[in-house]
Amino acid sequence: MTLTRSYPTVDTLIVGAGPAGCLLAKRLSEDPHHHVMLVEAGGRDNYPWIHIPVGYLYCIGNPRTDWCLRTEAEAGLNGRSLGYPRGRVLGGCSSINGMIYMRGQARDYDHWAALGNPGWSWEDVLPLFRKSEDHYGGENALHGAGGEWRVEAQRHKWDILETFRDAAAEVGIPPIEDFNGGDNEGSSYFQVNQRRGVRWNAAKAFLKGLERRPNFTLVTDAEVDRVIFDTRQATPKACGVRICLNGAWQEVRAHEVILSAGAIGSPSILQRSGIGPRQLLSQLAIPVVHDAPGVGENLQDHLQLRMSYRVEGARTLNEIAGTWFGKVGMAWQYLLSRSGPMTMAPSQLGVFARSTPDQPSANLEYHVQPLSLPAFGEPLDPFPAFTASVCNLRPASRGRVAIRAASPATPPLIQPNYLSEDEDRRVAVDAIRLTRRIAAAPALARYRPEEIKPGADLQSDEELMRAAGDIGTTIFHPVGTCKMGQDRNAVVDARLRVHGVAGLRVVDASIMPTITSGNTCSPTLMIAEKAAAMILEERQWRAIGNTAQPQTAAAASSPLA
Structure with a gap:
């Protein structure tokens, strides 16, 4: 040139x-x-x-x-x-x-x-x-x-996310109003x-x-x-x-x-x-x-572990966006009132928590979504589900x-070099176990959540460390x-x-x-x-x-x- x-x-x-x-x-x-x-x-x-x-x-x-x-x-x-x-x-x-x-x-x-x-x-x-x-x-x-x-506040809410927030409270993660006051521990809707x-x-x-x-x-x-x-x-x-x-x-x-x-x-x-x-x-x-x-x-970078759960009796984006009629309805709602699912950020509900009680402050962030899909860019799963993506906020890996x-x-x-440090692998295992405790809390019982990723059959620390490598992906930070x-x-x-x-x-x-x-x-x-x-x-x-x-x-x- x-x-x-x-x-x-x-x-x-x-x-x-x-x-x-x-x-x-x-x-x-x-x-x-x-x-x-x-x-x-x-x-x-x-x-x-x-x-x-x-x-x-x-x-x-x-x-x-x-x-x-x-x-x-x-x-x-x-x-x-x-x-x-x-x-x-x-x-x-x-x-x-x-x-x-x-x-x-x-x-x-x-x-x-x-x-x-x-x-x-x-x-x-x-x-x-x-x-x-x-x-x-x-x-x-x-x-x-x-x-x-x-x-601004988000313009659309989902019952399944409200219930997840209740479940988080049942395991000791309280609701808060605002994540941006200097201490973001708790659950709230993202601004x-x-x-x-x-x-x-x-x-x-x-x-x-x-x-x-x-x-x-x-x-x-x-x-x-x-x-x-x-x-x-x-x-x-x-x-x-x-x-x-x-x-x-x-x-x-x-x-x-x-x-x-x-x-x-x-x-x-x-x-x-x-x-x-x-x-x-x-x-x-x-x-x-x-x-x-x-x-x-x-x-x-923040590595998110995308854990997804199939549910029963809950309205999620999987069914709405899975049909031609549902997609048309979302489009009309957005065109007429700038509301509905098309206004959704990729994640609506946030939860900040400690992976273990000895952490000095919240070291985990959840992005909770009323949907599930096999991988980013692929079609939504053909059944109702939610995803709880959790990331380690303070990774030791460089x-x-x-x-x-x-x-x-x-x-x-x-x-x-994700998960290259022992500390990050430990936090990943703890994060998966905490997510399972939230999913098993009484508030969510009526939806009968069934873990589809990484899979409830994985139980040992070694299995969960391997699973973290399988389901982990960047959250673009x-x-x-x-x-x-x-x-x-x-x-x-x-x-x-x-x-x-x-x-x-x-x-x-x-x-x-x-x-x-x-x-x-x-x-x-x-x-x-x-x-x-x-x-x-x-x-x-x-x-x-x-x-x-x-x-x-x-x-x-x-x-x-």
Whole structure:
């Protein structure tokens, strides 16, 4: 391909229009004198199935909206390889995910701060969650109103889920009203990112109207090859990116580059740019700009164990969606009132629990659904059933992401290493046993639940460990591959600046040192909100003639940190 240049130098260039990139674009372009460019590899979010909540079924695995990645064959999953959906469209994963609004636990963020990242405690980040929030319940000490990120209650309920919630209470997991107050232990219906029964993605929330700003440029269908560096100084400085657009290579110059390409995309771009483990870069003949062994390491994800139960006398989605008449009825209900099963998030009821009493807080998350199917993407089972998917919120297993070639056309190696640690295998066994206790509770007895996956005949620890490998699958929460910190494997500091170079940040879920205790989309938005505040603070410093950058250690006391 030929190399052309068609863009002037911009102040800030953001790579990736997922949740983080969309929020950053809005916040950083509020100054009319500061030119911001947002570059997205995917296209516009004008595919109708993005906006209908059940449309995730047609977006995941669809190259129009999904990178369609796969993991390596996993020993912990008994040799299976998994599809690994990542959004490739405006809005990123918020255009194809489960729409669940979840912050995690206060202890998650306090732990980040304790690891040497000042300014990232729960007390610090709660105002950032509230800033972008538009909560259906209005403003209070925990929630914000009037922000861009709409949060609503779900518009459809099922008796079988109400009964599961009663059964959970019978085994000691009480109902609660809100998962987002810092301690999510208990059961409740998930709050969702929808507006009146329609998906509310990050593109709608933060990009609407933005292209009318003369200082903002949006470029879609442009895949980023690598970051360009000026290496004439002792510390290499990012000065732009190389993109493939309309069949040609183009260089876009910028004073600062922000990677918001996600836990798979950002480390891959860094590695192609010469920032990563020296051995990997040397094998691929990529010149080393900075030897950073932690780039692509520390991959964490929530592995869900999909346990399903056949029931009697309960109305579930299996029967409704299993007939032509039922499908037509759902469609009409949605068209007429934006209600009914087509407004469903992939999971409606959530339960947070401890796998054993000695856990310091809830370490399991259930996504409970009034349906069952043999595997994601396959038809629903031809009988009434529910699924209780349970994941370990704090996995000890760590994986990695590594490019296989210097070209972005070659998908990276993704190796989560699920269930590679004894602790994770123990939690998996305990999670299966807890699910069985809930299913056997008196409240569910009238529905006569019969375990069909993994199967009630499996009883020993060894059998259940094997079963966990058979039924385990990703719940689409990869994080940690450009982790924040000061240790040898840290990639960014507490202000999200990449160690060893200048002019480059990473702002997305990859910077999490440890995974949050729940769904990861809204924590990623919070990360971007904080990054925007820090960047704006640095602009203020420069505006008053202070050439020194605010230091990491000062972040905790800064009003903007």
